Ligand code: SF4
């Protein structure tokens with residue numbers, strides 16, 4: 001279990017913006033990855049931009065390379081052929097650097113190439129990691145996307161609350177992983193009280209909200225936990241949908257490549273998901 005240490009970031013406050021906007025320097029974002037044609041990061045076909053840095057450290061995180069706000073190297077020894085040319089950059093996929101500085105204008109070029117696929121429902125999704133950790137970059141990228149009539153969505157933990165930024169999205173997708181501070185701190189490294197306060201505040205902004213819970217056996221895959229989360233979210237009309245997402249061990253090889261201990265959670269079976277889905281509200 002990795003998520004046991006408080007993050008050190010101030011809850012609910014903006015961090016020192018790692019996207020360069022507070023220093024009168026050109027704004028840039030530290031981007032972990034860009035997934036084009038994504039069907040899993042919001043409605044329609046989307047360009048998902050994965051930002052580096054997250055104040056949480058979820059034990060099951062499927063993007064562990066996005067947690068550190070600094071560039072990192074992932075090493076896959078099974079792909080290494082021992083050529084000795086590491087200093088020139090690895091062409092065998094054995095050493096992969098994650099974290100590239102990009103300006104909003106560079107990202108816009110990618111969005112413009114993808115725009116024809118967006119249709120009426122797709123667009124840009126800022127995800128990660130925690131996109132609200134790089135607010136200057138996010139603000140400028142949203143401004144450019146809006147100018148081109150490209151829709152913008154975000155996937156966020158709502159650990160931070162930046163009202164102006166949050167109001168500028170068409171859709172906010174957030175997780176509520178556990179309902180109580182004790183377990184939330186144990187499995188993510190931070191408490192949930194402030195996150196729930198931010199959910200209550202964001203529900204008054206008039207932005208569409210999609211809520212989700214990653215279902216992780218041994219952590220939250222029981223009726224009482226899901227029913228408690230569901231009851232809390234049901235009281236918020238802005239939450240138009242609540243989804244349960246089965247844990248997937250996608251992050252395991254990446255954790256090993258980062259030198260972290262792989263997680264040992266089980267994938268919930270279909271019967272368990274069907275049972276829990278009976279306790280997740282449907283509007
Ligand atoms: S360049 Fe890549 S394949 Fe070659 S030794 Fe370095 S890590 Fe291994």
Ligand code: SF4
Pocket residue numbers: 054055056057058060061062063064066067128129130157
């Ligand atoms: S909030 Fe998301 S990105 Fe951050 S550690 Fe948890 S699962 Fe990973």
